[in-house]
Amino acid sequence: MTQTHHDVLIIGGGVAGLVLALEVAAHRKVTLLRPASDDHGASRWAQGGIAAVLSPADDVEAHIADTLVAGDGLCDERAVRFTVEQGPAAIEWLLSLGVPFTRDPNPEASYPYHLTREGGHGARRIIHAADATGRAVMDTLKAHVDAHPAITLCSELTAISLIGDTAGHCRGARCLDPQGQLHELLADDTVLATGGASGLYRHTTSPQPASGEGMLMAAELGAELMNLEFQQFHPTCLYDPGGTPFLISEAVRGEGGQLLNVHGERFMPALDPRAELAPRDIVARAIDAEMQRTASDHVLLDIRHLGVDAIHHHFPTIQAHCAGRGLDITCEPIPVVPAAHYSCGGVATDLDGATSVPRLYAIGEVACTGLHGANRMASNSLLECLVFARSCAKRLLHAQSPSNATLVATVTGSEPVPPDLVVELRQSLRQVMSSSVAIVRHDRGLEQAAAQLALSESRLAPFIARCTPTVTLSGLWHALRLARLTVASARQRRESRGLHFNPDCPHHGDPTPQPSRCHLTT
Ligand SMILES: Cc1cc2nc3c(=O)[nH]c(=O)nc-3n(C[C@H](O)[C@H](O)[C@H](O)COP(=O)(O)OP(=O)(O)OC[C@H]3O[C@@H](n4cnc5c(N)ncnc54)[C@H](O)[C@@H]3O)c2cc1C
Known part of the structure; x- marks a missing residue:
């Protein structure tokens, strides 16, 4: 095992992680964990574009109102206003980096770039690069990151858990390289930018989505998770x-x-x-x-x-x-x-991406800022990645003195991981989530899903302490427990709202609805 020290550690290099890396690197040294290929995660696959108030015919209040309607009573209005107000500056910043957004062919157009319209938006406000916006944004950001002297890219490491200390602070991450060697990356500040949890389902809109590993890693350190029942299809x-x-x-x-x-x-x-x-x-x-x-x-x-x-x-x-x-x-x-497309829930954060665990931040789809409420409006998520990565960067500009408390050790074994069991439980997880916790959820299906997931978890648990850690084993362990929390959140919501539709309680049940919040209990 190796142990190294880092200033700002960013786990995940989609749009959120890359933007943060660029914005922080002028002031602090950044270590960025991302696979060499962009195929992982969601960002590269985004097509439609980024929502922002750019046309003179549009206005901030209208974008806020549309977002609140889509969020079906559960948006945090402060987060919505913050995001929408910061949107135009974030797009200007992307333009200044050279993202090749599609220009409006009409020379008389009131805004030089073509703005399209998507579901829920009452105006044309989606800036895009043809129908491959994610690729254009990622290529541009990555070129800048590659050239930046203060950003160290680690394309070989996958985080399998966060490191905590006895004071309750996050102190970095445990990672594996492709040979299975363990590396402890200690960091003054750690940022999760690991994407959503669509990989819990069988059919997904991107080839290699995350399964909420980052959410569960944060929960293992005690972070609060929010709104897990709202999965967008x-x-x-x-x-x-x-x-x-x-x-x-x-x-x-x-x-x-x-x-x-x-x-x-x-x-x-x-x-x-x-x-x-x-x-x-x-x-x-x-x-x-x-x-x-x-x-x-x-x-x-x-x-x-x-x-x-x-x-x-x-x-x-x-x-x-x-x-x-x-x-x-x-x-x-x-x-x-x-x-399965987008996870509205995630690690609860404030407007700077700070989680409830000191020195741990979460940005992008892994986070739940309150912007989307019970349903994300189209093209608001890349906007959220941009805006919260930039606000998190401001918060991280000045390093605070690091915690000196003792690191909490983890127990690992040396037995080989039983591959058949891992494959079987991963398939069964996707089957359960897709059949019982998808677009329509019934009480009975949720009850059966909870029982099935508990059984899978109890079958896997003994191997976690006994086996040599691997990326697939820890990924499955995280996914199973996140699925369990997701089902629990869905069962607790005794109403239908936004993306959570349960015919056994088909109406809005609460005149003052609240987000669901949970912690990992075991
Ligand atoms: C097909 C598709 C189209 C979309 N179109 C749009 C759109 O038009 N407009 C819009 O606003 N939104 C769109 N979205 C949603 C949007 O793309 C995502 O919400 C956004 O890209 C998420 O970015 P992110 O940086 O948070 O995470 P991701 O882009 O998912 O990146 C996560 C990164 O974390 C890495 N990672 C994960 N776990 C680990 C780990 N344990 N260790 C190390 N690294 C790890 C991954 O490899 C990846 O690099 C779309 C999504 C999909 C799937």
């Missing part, structure tokens, strides 16, 4: 059994795409006056119900009326991906299905 993932997950961006509906059932009938206008542009939870539930009603495993998204040129101009990545899978979206509707 994107209504339109390409239905492509055997292919890799691929999102059909909400911008397709923003530009007029219509949802049809397998019989070619449009079903959204009868369900919601906003039709295909209703918030995601409503659209995902409608698709789920329509699939059940028609006994089908997908519905269709029709964009043909836009014409070949407009489709190619707005959606080159989607068009190319579908063409590669044998589908010409200019003359055929796109088969789509809802898939």
